[in-house]
Every structure is written in C-alpha cells, then in structure tokens.
Amino acid sequence: MQTYGNPDVTYGWWVGNSVVTNRAGRFIGSHVGHTGIICFATGASCLWELSRFDPSVPMGHQSSIYLSHLASLGIGFDEAGVWTGAGVATIAIFHLIFSLVYGGAGLAHSLFFDPDLQEGPIGRVDKFRLEWDNPDNLTFILGHHLIFLGVANIWFVEWARVHGIYDPSLGAVRTIFPGYGDFGMVWGHQFDFLTIDSLEDVMSGHAFLAFLQISGGAFHIATRQIGEYTKFKGNGLLSAEAVLSWSLAGLFLMGVVAAFWAAGNTTVYPTEWYGEPLQFKFGISPYWADTGDISDCKYFFGHTSRAALVNVQYYFAFFCLQGHLWHALRALGFDFRRIAKAIGGLTESTAS
Incomplete structure (x- = not known):
C-alpha cells in the first residue's frame, strides 16, 4: 500500500487491507x-x-x-x-x-x-508466500488460481452432462454435452455472445474456458518469469495496490458483461425464473427497466428479479471501475494529496 514516503505510517481500523x-x-x-x-x-x-x-x-x-x-x-x-x-x-x-x-x-x-x-x-508452504515485487512468486500463485477456475468450469460442464440443466426452449431439465473440442464455434461467438440461444454453445464456451485456464495455469506454474524482469513486465509496479486495481478491473468487466447478458438473454436467464427481458434506458444515469406486467411484483420495490439483478450488477461494476482507477493511480505513484493542495491553493488565490 502506498505510504507516500513515510515508512512508519499507521493506518486506521477501517483500512482492512493494511493488516494483510x-x-x-x-x-x-x-x-x-x-x-x-x-x-x-x-x-x-x-x-x-x-x-x-x-x-x-x-x-x-x-x-x-x-x-x-x-x-x-x-x-x-x-x-x-x-x-x-x-x-x-x-x-x-x-x-x-x-x-x-x-x-x-x-x-x-x-x-x-x-x-x-x-x-x-x-512442506514448501513458503512457495505460496506473497512477495509483491517478485514476478516468479506472483505468476506461480496465479497459475494455481487459473487451474482451480478451469476445474470449476469442467465441473459445470460435467454437471450439465450428468445431471442436466434447465432448457427454456423445452421447459424442462435435460442433459447437455456438446463435447470439449468445438473451439472454432466458440471463437466465432466473440462479438455476438450476448445473443447465444443454444445451451450447447454455452457449455462449449465453458469447456473452452476450462482448456484456456488450465493451460494458462500450467504455463504460469512451469515457466515462471521468462527473460529479464523489466519495467514493461511490471518491474517497479508490482504491488498489493496494483494487484488490487487489476482485481477491481476484472470485477468491472464481469459485472458489465453479466448485466448486459442478464438483461436480454433468455437462454441463460430464463423468463420463467428471472422475469421478462429488460429495456435499456437513460435518465440521470443508465438503467434497465421492466417491460412486462409487474403488478404482482411485491419485492425489489415492485420490480422483477431480473431488473434487480441487472441494475445492481451494473452499478456494482461501475463502482469497481472507480476503485480500479483509484488504486491503479496510487500504484503508479500518484499522490492524491496534490489534489487537495491544488484546490486549497485555488481557493486562496480566489479569495485574495
């Protein structure tokens, strides 16, 4: 965490990250x-x-x-x-x-x-200790995270294959297993994934993610740092603040994608369980509005579950973006106290 050059800085109780x-x-x-x-x-x-x-x-x-x-x-x-x-x-x-x-x-x-x-x-528990400016250490830990995420994707694909998931086109639960190899189809959905209407395509996407994540995890664990550790690769930048900023950026991306997908896709988010698709509107700020009859909605201030889910995800993502920018600038060394000083100087000059 940024200390602004003070090695003996003391954080308040509300700065929870300081204790880790x-x-x-x-x-x-x-x-x-x-x-x-x-x-x-x-x-x-x-x-x-x-x-x-x-x-x-x-x-x-x-x-x-x-x-x-x-x-x-x-x-x-x-x-x-x-x-x-x-x-x-x-x-x-x-x-x-x-x-x-x-x-x-x-x-x-x-x-x-x-x-x-x-x-x-x-044994060898020290391999997982955090050293923020050590790329070998961080990439080793990242590799394990990626493998766990890949295994989770495989678990989901296997759940759909063995138990089955709900198919809104049939109105029933059915088993789905498109296989693990049709990655060309997945690649073709880069720009229209929000309109996917086939559960086979959805599960193929998860299988593709599993392949990428496990392969990437193995690569990070096996290779560690390749070549000289330069500023381009993060030398002088890697820190708890930087990692936090990247994590918040990831939450922002996932939140926005989830909001747009849940708002209109009725294959992954069936109407039976989430309510009718939403309409994107812009008032004081962007929001999604219900399109169906919501006279029987007693909760979420009279809105559907889909409306509550989408709007909360979207604004959660928005604030994650603000947190990302804040912590990214701090990781780069920006001193936010300069803003208060600049405002104070401007006020003094105006008063005089």
Whole structure:
C-alpha cells in the first residue's frame, strides 16, 4: 500500500487491507473467512427466499435471486419436472455448515499459522508466500488460481452432462454435452455472445474456458518469469495496490458483461425464473427497466428479479471501475494529496 514516503505510517481500523500487506498467511485467512461469509449469506438467503416463495406468482416476480439460479441449474424440480423447491433446503443447510468450516479455517490461519508463510507444518508452504515485487512468486500463485477456475468450469460442464440443466426452449431439465473440442464455434461467438440461444454453445464456451485456464495455469506454474524482469513486465509496479486495481478491473468487466447478458438473454436467464427481458434506458444515469406486467411484483420495490439483478450488477461494476482507477493511480505513484493542495491553493488565490 502506498505510504507516500513515510515508512512508519499507521493506518486506521477501517483500512482492512493494511493488516494483510506482505503477510500471505493473513491474506489466505481473509480469503477463507470471506468465503465463509459468502457461504453463510447464500445458505441463509436460500432459506429466506424459500420460506417466502408463493407458487401462484411467477418466480421472477418474487425475491428469488438464489432460487432462480438454482432453478437454472436444474435444482428444485420434482420427478414430474415441476419446480417445487425439492432439495433446495438441503443445499442451503450444507452452505450454512460449510460457512462454519470456512470461518474456523479463516480464524486458524489468522491466529495460529505463520502470518508470513515463511514456514509451516506443510512442506514448501513458503512457495505460496506473497512477495509483491517478485514476478516468479506472483505468476506461480496465479497459475494455481487459473487451474482451480478451469476445474470449476469442467465441473459445470460435467454437471450439465450428468445431471442436466434447465432448457427454456423445452421447459424442462435435460442433459447437455456438446463435447470439449468445438473451439472454432466458440471463437466465432466473440462479438455476438450476448445473443447465444443454444445451451450447447454455452457449455462449449465453458469447456473452452476450462482448456484456456488450465493451460494458462500450467504455463504460469512451469515457466515462471521468462527473460529479464523489466519495467514493461511490471518491474517497479508490482504491488498489493496494483494487484488490487487489476482485481477491481476484472470485477468491472464481469459485472458489465453479466448485466448486459442478464438483461436480454433468455437462454441463460430464463423468463420463467428471472422475469421478462429488460429495456435499456437513460435518465440521470443508465438503467434497465421492466417491460412486462409487474403488478404482482411485491419485492425489489415492485420490480422483477431480473431488473434487480441487472441494475445492481451494473452499478456494482461501475463502482469497481472507480476503485480500479483509484488504486491503479496510487500504484503508479500518484499522490492524491496534490489534489487537495491544488484546490486549497485555488481557493486562496480566489479569495485574495
């Protein structure tokens, strides 16, 4: 984190990142604890939405963000293929249980394990310690992250192949497996992916992502830094602030893509579970408006689940972009105190 040349800077309690700077063990503890919070929120929200669910009202017109995602995955249907919420409570309770496990692991990493990961009970744990200006170290850790993401994509493809997911064109859950090799088709959807109307194409895209991520992960783990470590490759720039800025940029990109996709695509976001497609409008700022009859929408201030999901994603992405710019400038060495000084000098000159 930027210290503006003061080696003894003290951060306030609200600057949470300061306690994990250069402390990989604490950083891992924070990640695991954060996962526990997400798990708890997911489980609790599923139970909350399930307890309020009214089968006489379309799911997309209720407070049903979590139920909608589970229904899209083919979860909650009875043997006749009707969505009844079967099994949803079990999934929610499992999330609550695992949130305790993650919370305990986060506390263990934070309180008992080496905060710097210089040594530990597991061999070669030091390989995962964070050294912000060490490209070999960062690319090694990045490689493992990419492999985990690739495995998650494979899991999703296999879920669709074995269990099946909801197909809005049939109004039923069906198994989908387009294979792992048709990457040419995926490449052809670079500019029209928002209009994809085939679940086979969707799953092929996930298979392609799995291939890219696992290949990229293996490359980063095996090769480390190639050639001289120059300014072009980040010498003098790599820092906690820089990595945070790039992470926020990634969240911005994903949030915007998710907003535009969820607003109009009814293959990945079926109308049955999310409500009718939205219309893009511009008032004081951009927003998406409902297009169907929302007289029976009692939640989300009288809007559909799709409208709530899309608008929140979009503005979340917008603020992530602001955070990215802020931290990127700080990583480059920009001193924001100069702005206050400039405004103060301008005020003084105007007063005189």
